[in-house]
Amino acid sequence: MCCNTFKFVPYFKENKTMTYDFNTIEKKWQDYWSKNQTFKASNTSDKPKYYVLDMFPYPSGAGLHVGHPLGYIASDIYARYKRHKGFNVLHPQGYDSFGLPAEQYAIQTGQHPAVTTEANIKTYRRQLDQIGFSFDWSREVRTSNPEYYKWTQWIFIQLFESWYNNDSNKAEHIDTLVEKFASEGNATVNAACDDDIESFSAEDWNNYSSEQQQEILLKYRLTYLAETEVNWCPALGTVLANDEIVNGVSERGGHPVVRKKMTQWSMRISAYAERLLQGLDTVDWTDALKDIQKNWIGKSVGASVSFNVNGHDDIIDVFTTRPDTIFGVSFMTLAPEHELVSQITTAEQKEAVEAYIEKTAKRSERDRMADVKTISGVFTGAYAEHPFSKEPIPIWIGDYVLASYGTGAVMAVPCGDQRDYDFAKHFDIAIPNIFEGVDISEEAYASKDNVKIANSDFLNGLAYKKASKLAIYQLEQLGQGEGKTNYRLRDAVFSRQRYWGEPFPVYYVNGMPQMIDKAHLPIVLPEVEKYLPTEEGEPPLGRADVWAWDTESNTVVSNDKINHTTIHPLELNTMPGWAGSSWYFFRYMEDAANRDGVFASEDALKYWENVDLYIGGSEHATGHLLYSRFWVKLLKDRGFVNVEEPFKKLINQGMILGTSAFVYRVNERRDVFISKDLFDAFLNSQTNEEASKRILAVTGTETPTFSKVHVDVNFVNASDELDISKFRNWRAEFKHAKFIEDKIIVLREVEKMSKSKYNVVNPDNIVADYGADSLRLYEMFLGPLEQYKPWNTAGITGVHNFLKKMWKLYVGENGLKVNDAEPTKDNLKTLHKTIKKVQEDIENFSFNTSVSTFMIAVNELTAQKCTSKEILEPLLVLISPYAPHIAEELWSQLGHNESISTAVFPTFDASHLVESSKKYPISFNGKMRFTLELPMDMPKDEIEKTVMAHEKTIAQLDGRTPKKVIVVPGKIVNIVG
């Protein structure tokens, strides 16, 4: 202790109000917004409405990383912008809080999913709050809240009580169907329903028992209980919808999925296939996303054709898109699972057919998908009759025909379909050519264009369109076919054998499902002691002791009271994740205070209509975004809402990727690590010798090999240099890590942000180090919203420095610099240029470019030494949607008592941008050589004269005479020759 005994006193103690103290400022304004309910939306306003919505998050245990808020920041900027533009903005947020991860966690730890979900929501809320979003939190929804899922159950009952009338082209109450049955039977009913419906008269109907009637109605309801082949995931112990399966394995967890027959609730979304398709033309979504939905719906127009089977009463129906090729049919193929296979197979073929069916049944969906090339099939021995030529057609079975599409049978036209062609070649079946002048010796001719039909009786000489029409007409005359449109879209399985989801408002009497009266909702999720299926294989709700419905008291009662007369068992399945998210956007419309008794009031629904701008990931294209559209159409048909589509404009934000960091580890000496630079030198033949020597000296290995090792991105600075001590302290295995070099430059690679790659960046750290405004600006600055782009924390200093510079434009060492000085021409030009660009950018959702525009504006105004309030005040409004905290702080320092969020967006005045002269680029043969400043109003010929006389032009031409001189006034001069 010698000279350091005195207390260190800084030369200059910084005044906190003079420097950009972002932590204090941001806290201050977040508190202010919360206390003053600045962003609370009102359901009554003279202003036009605007509804900006984010896809609400599933609150996972891991919390947010910097990729998550990207879309929220974009939508927040837009919402704030719309407020400045005089709109009454609804910008709510909530949680999709039912779901698998919480349940998987509950299975492992025994903790109630409600408890962990609550904790996760707290974390999410804290993380979201510190980014400074302008959410109206008073309208928050949580799908796992009984007050919310009461209405999810209510909608389910509405679906159960609806049928789809193809004549009126909308859903109607089931009572209208019952009336029709009672008065006319079902012959005149044109409904979306199951295929296996037998016709009955009014008399039949009236004589049916109520149970028989219920059974029939189930085949018409928009949600129905049916034994269907489902995607069963044994690892998750539940069924999955088609959109929850990716490449044959479960989307969550990647577990195998098998086909299994189970009795399940299904949603008759197929009834809406056409409207879901047509509706896409009315919404402002990207073509990419519309295409995904179009493909998923998979409309194909063609005909159904009935083939009589020789020697049987059976008829095989097929669907074809090419009725014009009917004379090219040389065989038929049925899916192995087709119901007629066993009936029509001849005795001789029985053994082969059964063996084949057994073999294909064993193959999983995934094997079948992976192995498309192998051709397999068996002849059934049976023949069908060609509807026109009456020729016998051999009937085969083959697994290239899918039981789940169309009728599970095809009329094979080998000359016009490559699969049929390959099958015919493989089994040596005839390939008749029905196309005029087309060579089919190598492959089928599948095109519909530029072809005329031949060898086809009455179709000869016709092109595709006319031939199809005529073929359908002739089939109709025979009563053996008709025009038909087919959709790939399947009904959606709605039951999940899980705990953490909405319970169904359903109990069973003699195996028939009964709806609980809407007055008694919600049916609250019961407690269970374990979240696993029961020993009998029933879903977790099978473990609940109090899970029976008392029809007298209308309450849930203990199971041991079940008497099957007044007290019945309740449904054990729960609803899937997409149930709650299919209508939550309506719930936000209602003020939280008025939510009792309505899912949203008529007035609220009328006022807010639907979402004007929806931002979220494209991974929901075939799930949430399709199911919501379906439910909205149902609610519209039944008169509960006024809109046909939920989301007018939709933007998919791109994913933010991580920038992983690596060092190279020497495999022969696992404690030795080298940098990317040394590794590169080692690979390079010119520098190899030197590098090898250095490595040899430490490792003793002449021919070392290396492997890449991830290092935590938080140990790497902006120059890609590794902090060696942090690395050594990171994990025990690196404690004694040896580095040959003083400076370790890491290898960087872009990968998905994930814990296992050690490239996850937590927004909490960014906010603490640079502030929320910097985070917001940087996320936008990274690149176009829709694009995938890598995150690299190093770059954030750019926007952070910008904010500091901006602060200095307003606040100097002696306090606020802003005064009433008259703005200069340049000041006004900078401001109005900025207004124009920022407004255009926001309206085009080009947020990245407006951040650069702000930088340019601040750079220019700083250079101009601008202190004029007339300039600097509107500039704050421009920037406030992006960086709201600093904008609020400076706004208040300028003397405003109201939040900047309601300030009017500045008006662009083009007169400030009018230039008197233009710096013309003078190019020669298209190449710019120099610029020349000329008056804006100089006429064309005058420009040409001036340019041609210029010394640089003469030097460029070097004595040549130009062939042509192009002058575009205000733009460019190009001299050719």
Next chain:
RNA sequence: GCUGAAGUGGUGGAAUUGGUAGACACGUUGGACUUAAAAUCCAAUGUCCAUUAGGACGUACGGGUUCAAGUCCCGUCUUCAGUACCA
């Protein structure tokens, strides 16, 4: 295979209707300030040739249209996403 999106410096990206390619940042290099460091400020920075002046080449690749092409047209390649025996 089909459908869609994209390919621009060392890096993220800009160029909205064909008209100065690389705005704005990051990084790098040099300088100022400092005992030193940090912070801040200034300058340079597409590649190659050239002492300078200047020049050549440059937006995945090959053609084309045009006075002029990152942008329009034809063909090819690559990457990403969706979908996949859909009759």
